[in-house]
Structures are given as C-alpha cells and as structure tokens.
Amino acid sequence: MLAYIFLFITGIFYVGLALLTASKPTLVGDRAMGYGLALFALGVGFALSSLILAIVGISKGGFNWVSQEMGVRTAVVLLSWLLMALATFFCAVFKWEWHVDTTYPQFLHALAVRHGQVWIPLLWLGTCFFSIDSGGQSSVSPYVYKIPFWLGLGISALFSGGLLVGYMRDSIKSAEAEMASQKEQEDRFHRESLEEIAAHKPTDPIFHLLSYSSRYRPEDVRQAALAKIKAHPDWETKLLELLNDKRAYQEVYYFLDGNPVDHPEQFVEPLNRSLLWLAETIRTDIKDSNNLQHWSFDMYGIERLLMAIDGQFLNQGVDFYPNVIKLQQALNTPPPNASKMFTLP
Numbered sequence: 001m002l003a004y005i006f007l008f009i010t011g012i013f014y015v016g017l018a019l020l021t022a023s024k025p026t027l028v029g030d031r032a033m034g035y036g037l038a039l040f041a042l043g044v045g046f047a048l049s050s051l052i053l054a055i056v057g058i059s060k061g062g063f064n065w066v067s068q069e070m071g072v073r074t075a076v077v078l079l080s081w082l083l084m085a086l087a088t089f090f091c092a093v094f095k096w097e098w099h100v101d102t103t104y105p106q107f108l109h110a111l112a113v114r115h116g117q118v119w120i121p122l123l124w125l126g127t128c129f130f131s132i133d134s135g136g137q138s139s140v141s142p143y144v145y146k147i148p149f150w151l152g153l154g155i156s157a158l159f160s161g162g163l164l165v166g167y168m169r170d171s172i173k174s175a176e177a178e179m180a181s182q183k184e185q186e187d188r189f190h191r192e193s194l195e196e197i198a199a200h201k202p203t204d205p206i207f208h209l210l211s212y213s214s215r216y217r218p219e220d221v222r223q224a225a226l227a228k229i230k231a232h233p234d235w236e237t238k239l240l241e242l243l244n245d246k247r248a249y250q251e252v253y254y255f256l257d258g259n260p261v262d263h264p265e266q267f268v269e270p271l272n273r274s275l276l277w278l279a280e281t282i283r284t285d286i287k288d289s290n291n292l293q294h295w296s297f298d299m300y301g302i303e304r305l306l307m308a309i310d311g312q313f314l315n316q317g318v319d320f321y322p323n324v325i326k327l328q329q330a331l332n333t334p335p336p337n338a339s340k341m342f343t344l345p
Contacts, residue, residue: 003060003132006053007125013046014125018118021092043089046121053128054081062131065142066149080149083156084124090163091116103173104166111159120159123152190218197224202231206238210251214304215258226259236261243270246277253301256308268318271309275323278305279330286333297331 020042025035054077057063067073094104094112111120130145197212212225229235239255242248249270261267278300286292309320 003053003056003062006049006056007128007132010046010049010053010125010128013042013049014121016042017046017088017092021095021117024096039092043092046088047085050085050121050124050128051078051081053132054078057128057132060132062128065131065146076153080124080153080156083160084121084152086163087111087156087159088117088121090159091120102166103169105162108159108162108166111155116159120152120155123148123155127152190221193217193221194224197221197228200228206232206235207242207248207251210242210254212254213259214254229255236263236266240266240270243267243274249274249277250301253304253308256313257304257311258307260312264312265316268313268316271305271313272318272320272323275305275320275327278302279323279327282327283330283333286330286335289335292335302327302331 017039020035020038025031058074058077063073063077066076090108091112094109095115095117098109098112127145127149130140131149193212197209200209206229209225209229212221213229214222217225232238239252239261243252256267256271282297282300285296289296306324313320
C-alpha cells in the first residue's frame, strides 16, 4: 500500500510538471520568478517522491528482475532514478530556457522540445507500476517493464552525459574568460604603472616611485622606477629622510627589499627604530579593530622589512633581534573582545 501511495504522489508531481511546461510561460518580471519557483518545487517534489518510491520498491523485492545481487540491484535502480530525475528536470528547464550561444550539446534541447520531461519519466513510472509489487509482474510479459526501464536508463544516461559535457565546456569557457579578464587587468595596470613612472619629473618626490621598485614588480617596471629614483643625485638622503618619517617609513621597505644601497651603515639605525614604530602601529590597530582578518597585516610590509634586513643590513654593528621580538609581541596582541565592544549602556 505504501508503494502505491508514493506512486500516486509521484504521479501528481509528474502531471504538475507536464502541465506547467506544456505552454510557453511569460519569462519576465514576477511571472518569471513564479514560474521558476513552481518548476523548482515540482521538480524537487517529483525527485523526492520518486526516490522514496524506488526505495520502497527495492525493499519489497519488486526489482528482483534487475539483478539477483541485492547490492547491484539497489545501485542500478537508484542510478536509474537519479539519471531520470536529472533528465526530467533539465528537459523541463531547457524546453523554454535555451540560449543559442550555449556550450551545452544541442541534442539536449532537441529532447526537451520533444517533451522529454513527459515521456522520459513515464518510462520509469511504468516500470515502477509493475515492479513495486512482485505479484503484479506475473500478469504481463517481462518485456512490458524491462524494455521501458533499460530504454529510459539509456536515454537518461545519454542526457546526463550531455549535461556533464556542457558543464565542463561552460567551466572551461568561464575560466578562459576569467583568465582573459585578469590578463587584461594586469596589462592595463602594467601600462599605467609605466606611464606613471614616465610622468615622474626630477622635481617630484621619490615617495610615489618606491612601490614600483619592489622585487615583485615586472622587471621593466622595476628598472624604470629605479632609473627615476637614482636619477636624483641625493636619492639615498631622500630615502633616509623618508625612513626617519613616521608617516612614510613603510614605503621605503619596498625599495630596501631587493635593491642594495651604497651606504647600508647609514640605514641600520633608522631601520631598526622603524621596527618599534611598526610594532606600536600594529598594536594600536589590533586594539582598535572590530573586523580583524588574516590579510589585514599585509599592508605593513613585514615580509619586505625582514627580507631587507636579512639581505643587506646584517653585520652592520646593530642588533635587530630585540626589536624584531617586540614586533612579534605586537602581532600577538589579543584582538578586542567583540562582546564587550557592543555592550549596551
């Protein structure tokens, strides 16, 4: 009795899908949303009820003709249900929603416009009708339920394979478009960087050129920036002035990481002192933050600073270790307690 109840429920959802997709809907505004919600609800209802129907039929031994092995029988019947449900739902979608530039195989649309959402599940439901009760199979020829089952399984498998091919094509197309967009952005940023460097005048401060001199910039951008910076006769003096300025010292890290200076001994004291400034800035920012993220620390240039120290400022008569420890302690500052921050008076 339970099997026939779910056969009836599945039949209701099946009829609902058939009626919903029988005529072309108005796919604009609220009507489009209503149609989409109805299609989704009927599709989910049909899938769930037909799944329960399949499980009940398997438990009652109605599909024994599929295979004598319980595991194989269960796998084949559930696979047939899954492929049928996918084919039914996407046939209903593709019947009225199909784009000429789609990456999905055209035969999917051909099956959809030929009412695949009607006859594909009908093959499966017909098999279920004779298979949910093993006693009902004796009244008809085995071909009545075996041929529709295997035919429906084959067509559903073909349709699902087409869905997989279309999904892979669409993923590749999206990835290629994303790569092209990223390449275009990189090229534009590269071009704008070179243009900004070229526009630098001898009377302009070198502050805005320092970020372009980083080792991680494209080589032509980096070399162009270095040429402009070193065109200033007193470029080291200007770097030292910036390194001794609490408002600008972090920008100097871009240059010092990977670009040697002529007089490193002049930089070690202000560079060591900047570690304390950086530690205090980080400590204050953590205490004042209400949305601290792991990437929040990228802007401080800590990696550039430490690589610069290791690269050209060790063994210059200054011990950086104590201030590096203070920087580490600042990074370990506990963030503010969110529950206290939002306590009402």
